[in-house]
Amino acid sequence: MIAFQNVAHDYGGGPLFRDATLKLETGSFHFLTGPSGAGKSTFLKLCYGELIPSEGTVSLLGQDMNAMSRDELARTRQKIGIVHQDCQFLDHLTVEQNVALPLSVTGRPVSGDNLADLLAWVGLSGQARSLPPTLSGGERQRTALARAIIASPEVLLADEPTGNLDWDMSQRLMSLMIELNRMGTAVLIATHDLNLIRFVKTQVPTRVLRIARGEVQTAGAEL
Numbered sequence: 001m002i003a004f005q006n007v008a009h010d011y012g013g014g015p016l017f018r019d020a021t022l023k024l025e026t027g028s029f030h031f032l033t034g035p036s037g038a039g040k041s042t043f044l045k046l047c048y049g050e051l052i053p054s055e056g057t058v059s060l061l062g063q064d065m066n067a068m069s070r071d072e073l074a075r076t077r078q079k080i081g082i083v084h085q086d087c088q089f090l091d092h093l094t095v096e097q098n099v100a101l102p103l104s105v106t107g108r109p110v111s112g113d114n115l116a117d118l119l120a121w122v123g124l125s126g127q128a129r130s131l132p133p134t135l136s137g138g139e140r141q142r143t144a145l146a147r148a149i150i151a152s153p154e155v156l157l158a159d160e161p162t163g164n165l166d167w168d169m170s171q172r173l174m175s176l177m178i179e180l181n182r183m184g185t186a187v188l189i190a191t192h193d194l195n196l197i198r199f200v201k202t203q204v205p206t207r208v209l210r211i212a213r214g215e216v217q218t219a220g221a222e223l
């Protein structure tokens with residue numbers, strides 16, 4: 001699905017990590033952890049081609065993203081759903097319009113039934129016509145999840161999706177991601193929250209990657 005080959009990234013102040021070689025397989029569930037500033041968001045940006053690595057290659061479905069034209073990259077990115085750390089909604093559009101955006105901006109049809117089903121799945125049928133500034137933190141995250149998956153991506157990337165949520169809402173959001181993974185979507189979640197990782201590990205086979213001391217390591221069994 002996503003493969004890193006000898007990847008290093010450096011913004012100019014020394015490499016955050018180097019020589020990262022790993023694969024996120026189809027249907028897998030990964031966490032990415034590590035201290036603040038270690039490079040988790042950077043790693044996710046490399047996964048979806050927002051950043052080009054300083055060294056090495058990142059490929060999606062066997063294609064080197066660095067070698068793609070802008071159009072190819074845009075098409076390839078349609079296979080990836082992203083839940084950003086800060087959600088990034090268009091505040092003048094309703095929840096359902098925001099959720100439909102990945103389809104509507106690329107000229108793909110939006111089925112009203114599918115949209116309604118998706119909003120029901122994330123528990124937001126009652127907020128379909130609400131504007132983003134009126135939503136609670138949990139509602140925003142579930143809206144962001146619905147928007148990330150409306151185009152049926154093959155992989156879902158989420159950056160600290162439970163950052164501002166209480167434990168009940170965090171579990172609810174994780175349960176949706178587990179359900180999605182069981183339906184075949186590969187999931188990669190960046191988080192500081194080890195309790196969240198423990199919660200998911202009891203339910204689905206999970207690998208934990210950790211950025212530490214300039215390396216992306218597979219975390220041990222201590223979690």
Ligand SMILES: Nc1ncnc2c1ncn2[C@@H]1O[C@H](COP(=O)(O)OP(=O)(O)OP(=O)(O)O)[C@@H](O)[C@H]1O
Nearest residue numbers: 011012016034035036037038039040041042043192
């Ligand atoms: N565009 C950029 N230009 C220069 N430095 C950057 C840029 N983006 C991030 N950095 C730096 O790279 C380092 C890693 O940032 P990143 O956001 O990837 O870390 P993180 O592990 O996701 O952190 P957090 O857990 O606090 O969100 C930080 O020191 C950050 O200041």
